[in-house]
Amino acid sequence: MNYWLMKSEPSSFSIDDLQQVDFEPWDGVRNYQARNFMRDDMKVGDKAFFYHSNAKKIGIAGVMSIVKAGYPDPTQFNPECGYYYDPKSSEENPRWYLVDVCFEQAFHDILPLSEIKKLPELDDCPLTQKGNRLSVMPLQEKHWHAIITLAQQKQLI
DNA sequence: GCCAACGTTGGC
């Protein structure tokens, strides 16, 4: 099983929104590196942190699981999807992929990025490195467990 | 709202 971190701006989609649906197609990712992870590496049963970016409280909001592996993002084919529509993509040769995710648990409060940065185990994690803009990133098992342990210490789980 | 870091685009 693999571990991941996936970012979303809570003003457009938050962990509370995820909790209210059976599953969610993680659409709209338009970055090749993130695309490759979703298309090639994410498997059913993998776990991912739900990260709130560009928000009042920045950090990890909870845990979700991957319930469907990579498949073409349908919004890229639909001109009505506006910003997500990609005229250079086609159903025969899709450019963008997504996975379906499912709610697992919400932390009682956001685990702040500032706290996560203090973990020595996270020094080699893309999340805490400067200029990182990856919205979907793999985590090492030690990253995952260090974050879970911190959440437990802070009684967020 | 600012701005540093980064990715993409397009002319050459």
Add this chain to the structure above:
DNA sequence: GCCAACGTTGGC
């Protein structure tokens, strides 16, 4: 293939 210009991300 280079690289300047531009757009986006995302923390602060």
